[in-house]
Amino acid sequence: MPNWLALYYNDPIEIVSGKGNRVVDAAGKSYLDFFAGILTNMIGYDVAEVREAVERQLATGVVHTSTVYLLRGQIELAEKIARLSGIPDAKVFFTNSGTEANETALLLATYARKSDQVLAMRQSYHGRSFGAISVTSNRSWKNNSLSPLNVHFLHGADRQLVQFRGLSDADYIAACVDDLRHVLATVVSNDVAALIAEPIQGVGGFTMAPDGLFAAYQEVLAEQGVLFISDEVQTGWGRTGSAFFGIQNHGVTPDMMTFAKGLGNGFAVGGVVARGDLMDAPHAVGLATFGGNPISMAAANATLDYVLSHDLQANAARTGAIILDGLREAAPRFPIVGDVRGKGLMFAIELVDPASGAPSPALAARYMEETRSLGLLAGKGGLYGHAMRMAPPLTLTEDEAREGLAILVTALENIS
Numbered sequence: 001m002p003n004w005l006a007l008y009y010n011d012p013i014e015i016v017s018g019k020g021n022r023v024v025d026a027a028g029k030s031y032l033d034f035f036a037g038i039l040t041n042m043i044g045y046d047v048a049e050v051r052e053a054v055e056r057q058l059a060t061g062v063v064h065t066s067t068v069y070l071l072r073g074q075i076e077l078a079e080k081i082a083r084l085s086g087i088p089d090a091k092v093f094f095t096n097s098g099t100e101a102n103e104t105a106l107l108l109a110t111y112a113r114k115s116d117q118v119l120a121m122r123q124s125y126h127g128r129s130f131g132a133i134s135v136t137s138n139r140s141w142k143n144n145s146l147s148p149l150n151v152h153f154l155h156g157a158d159r160q161l162v163q164f165r166g167l168s169d170a171d172y173i174a175a176c177v178d179d180l181r182h183v184l185a186t187v188v189s190n191d192v193a194a195l196i197a198e199p200i201q202g203v204g205g206f207t208m209a210p211d212g213l214f215a216a217y218q219e220v221l222a223e224q225g226v227l228f229i230s231d232e233v234q235t236g237w238g239r240t241g242s243a244f245f246g247i248q249n250h251g252v253t254p255d256m257m258t259f260a261k262g263l264g265n266g267f268a269v270g271g272v273v274a275r276g277d278l279m280d281a282p283h284a285v286g287l288a289t290f291g292g293n294p295i296s297m298a299a300a301n302a303t304l305d306y307v308l309s310h311d312l313q314a315n316a317a318r319t320g321a322i323i324l325d326g327l328r329e330a331a332p333r334f335p336i337v338g339d340v341r342g343k344g345l346m347f348a349i350e351l352v353d354p355a356s357g358a359p360s361p362a363l364a365a366r367y368m369e370e371t372r373s374l375g376l377l378a379g380k381g382g383l384y385g386h387a388m389r390m391a392p393p394l395t396l397t398e399d400e401a402r403e404g405l406a407i408l409v410t411a412l413e414n415i416s
Helices: 048-059 074-087 097-113 130-135 169-184 213-223 247-248 277-280 294-309 312-333 359-375 398-415
Strands: 015-017 022-025 030-033 090-095 117-121 148-153 193-197 226-231 256-259 270-275 337-344 347-351 379-381 387-390
Touching: 015 090, 022 312, 030 398, 048 294, 074 090, 074 270, 074 294, 090 097, 090 277, 097 117, 097 130, 097 193, 097 226, 097 256, 097 270, 097 277, 148 169, 148 359, 169 213, 193 213, 213 247, 294 312, 312 337, 312 347, 312 398, 347 359, 359 387, 359 398
Parallel strands: 117 148, 117 193, 193 226, 226 256
Antiparallel strands: 015 022, 022 030, 090 270, 256 270, 337 347, 347 387, 379 387
8 A cells, every 4th residue: 555545543443333423443442433434424324225225226236337328326316416506407427536526527617618727726625636636725635736737726715824814704705806806817818717616625624715705706707707616525415504515605506516425425426517518518428437336326316315305404504503612612711722613514623832823733633542532533634734624424413413522622621
């Protein structure tokens, strides 16, 4: 295995079983899972509806056919996603991952606009492939400066910078829009293909633009016909609680949305939902050998049906509020807490040096070990690796939310 395939914890754990919102490691220790395989086990573990759907498909003997044959599961799922997206005349293409989905969206945008110029956000992450790395703005995740795209990065999730500190949401949005207009007037040449943005930045440590920023950006972009791609790989399917897709918190219907991770509840599925004219435009033949395979489609259809029938968006709003309100109430007691942020079941604690206020990846590493010892799995991110980012399954109960909150606060007490 490659050296860059990093593992969490000083003594890495192997997860061998799971039920509900808990997992068990090879040593027999149980954990409340607040990271869900990087937001992927979206409705928890051993979900009967998903398991039975997959078993029914396995029982047919058909695990794979490829897209050169009709796939009923793809059509059924595409119809649901197109309807939920709000994108007019929407069409869906299925891939294996979020990286592939973002590559597809960038291809569609650059083809439609006949331009290699793309706008992206500072601190962003969109995947590990050649094109996706080029629109990623986090040095820890970029392997080279070579790129198939001509990319310029915008402000919008970087209010920690001195020029933005203390600004109201309205003033910060105005400053960012002014910068966007300056970028369009100075550093680009002719047409720009698209802006690609995460409504909440995943690897960035769940940093986010204030609601309304992307609506203001879209207004400017529309003046020049620039397309808008919302990367919903981590923010989709009701996770923010306040909207089914993260971009809807901004009152925006994008030209395209990319998705992956939680949709298959652990089975590999990603994709793009886009305006029909954009999706149909490329002239060359295309397919996805494994994208949207029968097993993934069975799991994804069952998962999405479960999310909708159990109103898990409302549950994310309810249980997320328990955790976020509790963390914000506790934060003033801990000088090591630089920020608490999030929406729904997508929240982060930023850890800083108590004397200087500087980002502290060392404290984040200690906090990871402490939460693990207390029986909770968390994630890590942020531009400097100092943010604890957490996104439990959308099926989290109120009792589990309070249990997790107590562990998070106890861990802060233990390392302060």
